[in-house]
Amino acid sequence: MKMIQLLYVENVISRKKRELHQKLAFFMLVENQGHDKKIDVLWAGEDGVWHMLPATWHSNLGHHEEYWQAQITAISTADKSLPGNITIALRYQVQGREYWDNKYGLNYSSQADSGIKVVTTHPVLNIGFVNKLNDGQKYVPVSVSVNHAVNAKTVTIHWTTDNWQHSYKTPCNFKRNYWDKKSGSNARNPNQYGSQIWQGLLKIDNAFRVQYTISCECDDKVFWDNNQDKNYSVSHEPLKVMILNLHCYQEDNQDFKFSQIATAINDLDVDVVCFQEVAELWNDGQGDWNSNSAKIINDRLNSPYHLYTDWSHLGFDKYREGVAILSRYPLLKQASKYVSGSHSAYSIHSRKVVMAQVNVPYMGLINFFSAHLSWWDDGFSEQFNKLSEWVRDNQTEAVSATMLCGDFNITAGSEGYSLVVGANVYDDQFLAVNDQGAFEKIFKVNDAHWQHYLADDYRIDYIFMNKASQLHIISGKVLFTEEDYGRVSDHCGYFMIFEPK
Structure with a gap:
């Protein structure tokens, strides 16, 4: 794999108390090359000014790979407009070396208020997942991006709270608008990049941990996202x-x-x-x-x-x-x-x-x-x-x-x-x-x-x-x-x- 790879970008505009907010979020996969790593998202809006946004660790994917994330919210003011369409590159610094994911020099892009844009070739991809459960949390929302070309018929979450001694299936619903829970905003056109957003809700009650994988049934094939054969897992603090x-x-x-x-x-x-x-x-x-x-x-x-x-x-x-x-x-x-x-x-x-x-x-x-x-x-x-x-x-x-x-x-x-x-x-x-x-x-x-x-x-x-x-x-x-x-x-x-x- 690449040393660093952008998986998806979230770009959502919302209105709060008569103010316009634009949330930008980035999710990436990183090869773990040492503890002293530094990862930044370099991005520029329509004004052409580049900004550096530090990324933070999200969760481990085995011993050698990690998920990292970064996000920022811009507010429109009388003398400052929203970033709008953005251009993106990733930089990874570790042990005196530097690695980039910038689409081989072309840079990635995301249009304003476009919701989720998956930049990999994954036909099915879990997006926006959390790395731990909150105290008292009894439900786990799961959002899935499905490539429009696979012509999905159903998307299903297969999950367990007891290490697969018992398992359950929860169907996902297709969302014509991408709903951003934190900002309270609908993205106007979440499917313009060829992706569909499906969402499901797992009722876990008082379980310590939930593990899950995602299947997508098409006309003649089933696609899976099982987190590179490790399944997704989210739990309370150990x-x-x-x-x-x-x-x-x-x-x-x-x-x-x-x-x-x-x-x-x-x-x-x-x-x-x-x-x-x-x-x-x-x-x-x-x-x-x-x-x-x-x-x-x-x-x-x-x-x-x-x-x-x-x-x-x-x-x-x-x-x-x-x-x-x-x-x-x-x-x-x-x-x-x-x-x-x-x-x-x-x-x-x-x-x-x-x-x-x-x-x-x-x-x-x-x-x-x-x-x-x-x-x-x-x-x-x-x-x-x-x-x-x-x-x-x-x-x-x-x-x-x-x-x-x-x-x-x-x-x-x-x-x-x-x-x-x-x-x-x-x-x-x-x-x-x-x-x-x-x-x-x-x-x-x-x-x-x-x-x-x-x-x-x-x-x-x-x-x-x-x-x-x-x-x-x-x-x-x-x-x-x-x-x-x-x-x-x-x-x-x-x-x-x-x-x-």
């Missing part, structure tokens, strides 16, 4: 979880690093955070809330989260050391409990875990446990067994998933790790998403050849999710390295994203 051991106030430039952690949570739009080695000044055992590291980070978020924390023991001779959970969603249930035999505030082997239950929109109730357990020789087995019992007591049919999060002080592949995953109750989520082949061989096929695969994997921080979960992980990466927000602890963090199965 669940984003972060885990991090804060290192109990032992970092140089500690205050700056707290700010870096808050910045990462804001940037990544994290939903739930599980912290370990949360610390506040000992103060004769009474603590000092204003020095609590989880509170300090929470106070620096764009909007503070719901926070639950508790401490286990005296750390580094001057802190109350514990664990915490931060959640953008209200905590419906919260509790803390010692899972160690020792409950002494003066023993480092006293280990307390906190749990919180949250109702994640479109996913249901999820139980989170933030844990910092002892090393294998210091009581890990006893502590994990008590934690597991507590988890089982809170696992009801209403709970969609349970996540054990934090610093488990067991290396991947070790005896302690085998205790966790060997009971066939929990899966190591980071391994599951980042090395699926190894995960299958080790945990599902039980291939003896792969049992030593984790020997060089020195992770001790995990998210273990119960196998009966109604969620699955879609991505996971390491955080707080020299490549992103810098080192903020003697541990790295982990950021993982989940969706319903």
